[in-house]
Amino acid sequence: MKSKDTKKTGFDKFKNILDFWATNSEEGGWNISSTDEGSQKMLEDESDKQVKIQMGSDVVDDFVIDEDTSDDERMIVNMGPQHPSTHGVLRLQAELEGEVVRRVKPIIGYLHTGMEKTGEELNYFQGPTNTTRMDYLSPLFNELVFSLTTEKLIGIEVPERAKTIRVLMTELNRISSHLVALATGGMDIGALSMMIFGFRERELILNFFEKTTGLRMNHNYIRPGGVAADLPDGWQKDVKEILKIIPEKLQDYDDMLLDNPIWKGRLQNVGILTTEECFAYGVTGPGLRASGYEWDLRKSQPYSGIENYDFEIPVLNEGDVFARWRVKVLEIFESLKIVEQAMEKMPKGPYKVQDKKITPPPRKRLDESMEALIHHFKIYTEGFKVPEGDAYVAIESPRGELGCYIVSDGSSKPYRMHVRGPSFCNLQALPVIMTDSPIADAVAAIASLDPVIGDVDR
Amino acid sequence: MNPEIIETNLDDYKKLVESFKTEGFEMMVDLTAVDWFRKKEPRFEIIVQLLSTIHNERKTIKVFVNDEDLTIPSITDIYPSANFYEREAYDMFGIIFSDHPDLTRILMPDDWQGYPLRKNYGSGRIPVQFKNAPKVD
Numbered sequence: 001m002k003s004k005d006t007k008k009t010g011f012d013k014f015k016n017i018l019d020f021w022a023t024n025s026e027e028g029g030w031n032i033s034s035t036d037e038g039s040q041k042m043l044e045d046e047s048d049k050q051v052k053i054q055m056g057s058d059v060v061d062d063f064v065i066d067e068d069t070s071d072d073e074r075m076i077v078n079m080g081p082q083h084p085s086t087h088g089v090l091r092l093q094a095e096l097e098g099e100v101v102r103r104v105k106p107i108i109g110y111l112h113t114g115m116e117k118t119g120e121e122l123n124y125f126q127g128p129t130n131t132t133r134m135d136y137l138s139p140l141f142n143e144l145v146f147s148l149t150t151e152k153l154i155g156i157e158v159p160e161r162a163k164t165i166r167v168l169m170t171e172l173n174r175i176s177s178h179l180v181a182l183a184t185g186g187m188d189i190g191a192l193s194m195m196i197f198g199f200r201e202r203e204l205i206l207n208f209f210e211k212t213t214g215l216r217m218n219h220n221y222i223r224p225g226g227v228a229a230d231l232p233d234g235w236q237k238d239v240k241e242i243l244k245i246i247p248e249k250l251q252d253y254d255d256m257l258l259d260n261p262i263w264k265g266r267l268q269n270v271g272i273l274t275t276e277e278c279f280a281y282g283v284t285g286p287g288l289r290a291s292g293y294e295w296d297l298r299k300s301q302p303y304s305g306i307e308n309y310d311f312e313i314p315v316l317n318e319g320d321v322f323a324r325w326r327v328k329v330l331e332i333f334e335s336l337k338i339v340e341q342a343m344e345k346m347p348k349g350p351y352k353v354q355d356k357k358i359t360p361p362p363r364k365r366l367d368e369s370m371e372a373l374i375h376h377f378k379i380y381t382e383g384f385k386v387p388e389g390d391a392y393v394a395i396e397s398p399r400g401e402l403g404c405y406i407v408s409d410g411s412s413k414p415y416r417m418h419v420r421g422p423s424f425c426n427l428q429a430l431p432v433i434m435t436d437s438p439i440a441d442a443v444a445a446i447a448s449l450d451p452v453i454g455d456v457d458r
Numbered sequence: 459m460n461p462e463i464i465e466t467n468l469d470d471y472k473k474l475v476e477s478f479k480t481e482g483f484e485m486m487v488d489l490t491a492v493d494w495f496r497k498k499e500p501r502f503e504i505i506v507q508l509l510s511t512i513h514n515e516r517k518t519i520k521v522f523v524n525d526e527d528l529t530i531p532s533i534t535d536i537y538p539s540a541n542f543y544e545r546e547a548y549d550m551f552g553i554i555f556s557d558h559p560d561l562t563r564i565l566m567p568d569d570w571q572g573y574p575l576r577k578n579y580g581s582g583r584i585p586v587q588f589k590n591a592p593k594v595d
Contacts, residue, residue: 108564108565109563109564109565109566109567112565112566114574114581116550116575117574117575117581118581121581279484279485279511280537280538280539281538281539282485282486282487282537282539284485284487293511295511300511300514301514390505392488392507392516392518394487394516401487401509403487403488403507405488405490405505405507407492409497415492416490416492416493418488418490420487420488420490420507424542425487425539425542425543427542428538428539428541428542457565458565
């Protein structure tokens, strides 16, 4: 009985407060209409439809692309350079009409550091330190293309082991670069788990790079004449671990995204790039292969003996953002195949050419041999001389054709060093992809092209 | 002589590029310039790399630009991908591509003076501004 009394008093207390509010309103009672003028007006002309919209049970899709809008409706919006989805410091000037992008102009150069000018002041031995910083997600490819061009000018062939190490390292680099592309692409679209996953798996490969080259990025590992150092002891164990873990994780990504209706809805039939447009704007790499054209320099113009490996080129026909994403995932599987074969067939022997005029002698020899000391001194002070001439060499980087054009005047420094970055060229296709599409798809389009601004601006 | 390298003159340049386009070289992969300052006459050389995916073949076109006007016809109407590369060559070497749709600086700021990749443009000519550095007049 006692408890009932206390309950009653509690309720009374509550009722008093309610009465207070009720008595202080204009009309009193429980049906209080709002005193706000706007709401009063809405109440007057509210219909069933209006009520449904307000309650959220009826969604009005009034997004219609109207052709006859006057020019005054157009708005120029600046996206970037500081914007997370522009993958660096890319700035886009977009002319919007409502929510539709009518024109877009990529403005680049915010990361321009004059690396081609610097390249003219460094000798061939120092060259890879410079080029490796261009495309910071695939540094080994930059070193490889510079080294191949220098070797073509000198006319030397690197030993078999050096070639195999180069293939092994660059294909691992392709995997890590594609993982970042998948991760940041997922982040841009809202699949935040993808970002964490991609970076997590990339760390496996970067740890192996750190063990081998000493650095996680900007390795300066592949040099003219071979590679800087041999693979570390027990490297097979690390590679085997990568080969075991990455396919499992890729399966996880597929479980999460491949049949995900949101992911498909955001990416399918968005940002379509046809083969003709790819040719016209010079788009190479996954962009070209996703538009149904089989072109991979590893197959058609092979380098470093990559023609001896057994792998496929994934080609998809849709040409949309989804296809470009899918091609990257499939390419990781193919790269894993190459890595496995390279690991199994790794030949014994020297890892750099035995020409002491091009590659420095081993450290141990310096104490014993006068000649070794002289060669060491000559290489580290003035470098090696390269015969006059010019050469253009292209390799298949994760983003497309990466070319290097070097003009030599017979000295130990390049007279002109130009790098044809794939991102720079692929970026030209961005206006084609983005024009007349909603601005929400723009972010997906940028992510699918996967531009690395270090490679664009150099 | 490498058959992949074709040296041409300024008058035939555009016609040559057009004929390669019809021959099946569907992609222009690279366009750059070299400054032969005090080494060769005329001074600037343009190097164009073409790629045919059908024939699996590359062609390199080399052409010298007149010193007086530094002008060369633009090939953006044949290969739209030349757009950025021609802007880069203009930005870095000051070579004018006539009939280019938007010949502005691409990597350097719009108000930049001089052309950085020319050989007589010394690197380090613009002093680096450090924090609290004493002013040098």
